[in-house]
Amino acid sequence: LNVKIFYLGTKTENLTPFVESSTVIEGEPFDNRIPHLEYEFYEHIAQHSIIEKIVEAEKEGYDAAVIGCFYDPALHVARELVDMPVIGVCEASFNIAAMISAGNFSVLIGRRKWLPKMVGNAKKYGFESRIASWRILNLTVPMMRDRKITSQAILRETNAAIVEDLAESVVIGCTGMIGGIPILDPVLCGIKVAEMRAVLWRKYNISHSKIGGYESPPLNEFKSIFEKIYSKTST
Amino acid sequence: LNVKIFYLGTKTENLTPFVESSTVIEGEPFDNRIPHLEYEFYEHIAQHSIIEKIVEAEKEGYDAAVIGCFYDPALHVARELVDMPVIGVCEASFNIAAMISAGNFSVLIGRRKWLPKMVGNAKKYGFESRIASWRILNLTVPMMRDRKITSQAILRETNAAIVEDLAESVVIGCTGMIGGIPILDPVLCGIKVAEMRAVLWRKYNISHSKIGGYESPPLNEFKSIFEKIYSKTST
């Protein structure tokens, strides 16, 4: 099946290496008014545009959407509003890391500020018992632009995760097996899961459940509120 | 200590019975554009105004804020932005229910739609092992305006929680002890905890930790973003 993926993220150029030749991928940034999503307030602002863009993407015929931030912002609210599969890169990475490890996996994150929210997500997803450790790189999002410092920190903490925390794989922004250790890039994981989910939806009619937590609001009510909020009444 | 509480909720009239004579309480609605907060999209919209109002409340000298919706919407983002104690009525109710029960407590909720989000919160707060059961009233927020039907549903499910699920107390919109069973009103719990937390803050300098998850964004960066988002540049 040829599928069309909608990708939201901070870096949206150069996504082609992540997709199959039968996949088309389009990328868009979150919201230009915020420098990053490190604070929950900034994340809240990003959510506002993520919601709008994913609702539009479904209308435009996309087969799946990927939210390219490790907080998985707006993941549940987006699923509430659309039938199209919506993938969070954190959730996707945890699923793959869990499947490739006999034991547990570690997660490297930039700052301890991010920890409680991500731990909350891990608990919701059910993976808390599979996480060997959370390791803090002590790098802000802007600092991570320095590739050398970032690589060194990743290497150092990956090593520590493997040796001290007995992790068998590590989730962070790299790809491939280094010395037998799989280091997982959430963007790759998210997109690979999105391709699979797109097929499950279009060919087998399986997407996220609409019984329970992802139940949509009544269409009429929703439509008028959505238009008011996103000021589309004039169109 | 005389304290001043800021209360956000759907019903904001008639809060006086919930406070001590030394407490002043002011109430405000969430956002008039949404009929209720049942869907996560509506909650997202409410969050937008909750954030703004709580930031303003701190500036106006309030001693604590209460978010009067059982989803505890915007609880963490609000705490990120202010030093003033911010109370979620769900979190407050769970703390009190846990303290008054030797065994476990049950939670009555309107619809199963609400369940996953609330279970996620219970896991984050740490109370999952104390919850005897979640019982669904099968009532939407609008249907709950019919007090008779609501009372009957609450009575029926409270009874079932006590007898079948061995709950020792129940969290829901009532107050008092009925037949020895404490039935807890989240609004009362939230306000009582807010009064205590206001004193802890003003008199003992204890509020939520700023190390970690509630770390604020850098003031300058935050200020300009906040003003842009809430269109206050002109003021």
Next chain:
Amino acid sequence: LNVKIFYLGTKTENLTPFVESSTVIEGEPFDNRIPHLEYEFYEHIAQHSIIEKIVEAEKEGYDAAVIGCFYDPALHVARELVDMPVIGVCEASFNIAAMISAGNFSVLIGRRKWLPKMVGNAKKYGFESRIASWRILNLTVPMMRDRKITSQAILRETNAAIVEDLAESVVIGCTGMIGGIPILDPVLCGIKVAEMRAVLWRKYNISHSKIGGYESPPLNEFKSIFEKIYSKTST
């Protein structure tokens, strides 16, 4: 509401700074025959007098009782025998620490001897998933009388808890925010919760549940046994 708190503890002088001006507090020691409660046998002896004193305190019209030892000795048996709220300082501290931390909190204790009992309590209360670490000061109760050594140990271990265990707050015998980290004194937490619980009881009729674990023995049976045990038949 003006409330009257009964406080049981090793240090009972100088409790006034912990209470509101509308609160009267009376303190009493546990049992003079034991030097401290570090061993479970000593705790058992203390329990004997705690039970008696709390039953008496309720008769004398107190509005709440606080048991000022971090083992929360006799907490459940006291609640079984009275309707008046009974507060354990450990349970109260854990509730407050959980509410002020986005992530987890640490607990500093004197000796590893105390650990299993306290861990058992944390499991019962439901907070095990919120505890970042237990850190041992390696100080006995008598050694803690040396304030300088104790302060140094607290500072060292608080720091380690924050940096190594990623705790966001710490429970131990201090009060206030040091460098943004809330360090919680169980005595303050216990008394603040007691004031809140006293109001919930007297004004809203909410105390611990009498369905289940805190069910009282039949009054007649209890009365004669109580009198025999505490040799009050003559009075």
Next chain:
Amino acid sequence: LNVKIFYLGTKTENLTPFVESSTVIEGEPFDNRIPHLEYEFYEHIAQHSIIEKIVEAEKEGYDAAVIGCFYDPALHVARELVDMPVIGVCEASFNIAAMISAGNFSVLIGRRKWLPKMVGNAKKYGFESRIASWRILNLTVPMMRDRKITSQAILRETNAAIVEDLAESVVIGCTGMIGGIPILDPVLCGIKVAEMRAVLWRKYNISHSKIGGYESPPLNEFKSIFEKIYSKTST
């Protein structure tokens, strides 16, 4: 090895069928001033005499002690004071039930009043994830003297545990396999474990750890307090 077991319980006659021919067993009641141990206050009183009797039993050369009440009263404080193995019948039963079940086991108890304390113990022992259900017989200790009513209740609830809760074995006051279902008598379990533990102690020098929670108080301090409490100074 010939071993000598000290048994504390409400029924102490007729223990011979539970022991090996190489075992001597002596039974003693808890405390004559209390009718049963159903309330924590009564249990507290029983603890007082259990502590004394187990300390004496060790001096008299017993090889192990069994506390014959499903609350496992005074188990930890007794272990703190002696080196001799001390067995709680609940803990012993849970260990055996866990070993004979591929899946989980159920526990039948008399009244819901007992539940929170026993659940607390199950959590401490680590068996919470192995318990299929707690089922309430709705029988007080005195009511259980009616053997017919008790048998019927046990049969009914055992059946329900097997069929509805998918239990593979059941812990309660019976012995043997009924229709392939092992129904475990805590007294038998406690005594069998005590015989094993007596051998482990006397022949292999293994008893409960004295590092940590079971550390004894300093001998001198303890001795004088023990004598004062149990009024033995004159002897």
Next chain:
Amino acid sequence: LNVKIFYLGTKTENLTPFVESSTVIEGEPFDNRIPHLEYEFYEHIAQHSIIEKIVEAEKEGYDAAVIGCFYDPALHVARELVDMPVIGVCEASFNIAAMISAGNFSVLIGRRKWLPKMVGNAKKYGFESRIASWRILNLTVPMMRDRKITSQAILRETNAAIVEDLAESVVIGCTGMIGGIPILDPVLCGIKVAEMRAVLWRKYNISHSKIGGYESPPLNEFKSIFEKIYSKTST
């Protein structure tokens, strides 16, 4: 990427509807000497041939293997011996069910005999906190050949899972969304995950970790033992 999947299962005809047009799939039965894998002894026998066949499949250039039995037999030992991704249909189904449910999912199984082993797997994979219920169809593998009886049982228990256990999706041998409820076929899930994993391996060099639990035996030692066991020395 064109990929080649090796599928082991009881039904191996008619797998084409489950794969993409770019995928080749070959199926083989487990072991003809056993009628099914319901008993662990039969499973043990099947494991013997699964191990051999997967080792051969890797040599023959397959890109991934799927073990088509819900016990995930020989999953870990196969991963130990090969680099090629090996997928268990239970593990794959749980990952997908977790990703499409905001709340929890249920699992329908044939007989309670299977329960403990599957619960053990769920704990190992980390999904125990996401399982709403295990429901027993009371059908043996041979009985399941009667499609009508099986469909009725699945429908009845799916309904019960949704209504009584609040499941949001269900794992069992069907495919598609019935009334908004996704019912997942483990064979489909296994194959879809295998396609994704094949690409991750061949294109991004990511397969299961060889650090830790999936470490292979030393090649020389392994080779001679493997040949002895599978009597290949003569070839």
Next chain:
Amino acid sequence: LNVKIFYLGTKTENLTPFVESSTVIEGEPFDNRIPHLEYEFYEHIAQHSIIEKIVEAEKEGYDAAVIGCFYDPALHVARELVDMPVIGVCEASFNIAAMISAGNFSVLIGRRKWLPKMVGNAKKYGFESRIASWRILNLTVPMMRDRKITSQAILRETNAAIVEDLAESVVIGCTGMIGGIPILDPVLCGIKVAEMRAVLWRKYNISHSKIGGYESPPLNEFKSIFEKIYSKTST
């Protein structure tokens, strides 16, 4: 009762010191074609002979069997096929370690390769919440034949477990109390539990449950498969 124990292990000479004088013990090796059981593939081979030997042992009138490898290989399948108690040394050691520790216990293992499987077992048995730490000796099974190196590693890691991980007892191949710390030999634990279980079976008719996970295959079906697999049709 005089009992007869069947012991399967790598070292089977010199088992007499582990048994009571009323016990007869016979030992047999696992399978001579494998050097050890460190890899799951080798374990799979060993399982094949363990199954056969335990089925035979029951026929020969043994009262219990002990599987002397810390993976507890074939434990569940053996229990499925026989009524005689079958003891895994890991499960037995965890039960005893749990009973002798007020807090938690540590487990020393040879290599991290073993960890995920053993953690999986600990979760199945229910003891995960009682394990203070798993410590890796970094010794293969062959390396452990050097007694001096092994002793040093055990001492070093035992010490670290006690001091750093706050373990109160340790499971590993030693026996006795060293400086008050019980260090448990799984072989001793397994045999002691086997003696107890043999008595429970022969005298009280209690063995593992045949309801659920340990249900046996239908005798006729099983018999012919067993004979075919173990090539006994000719006998």
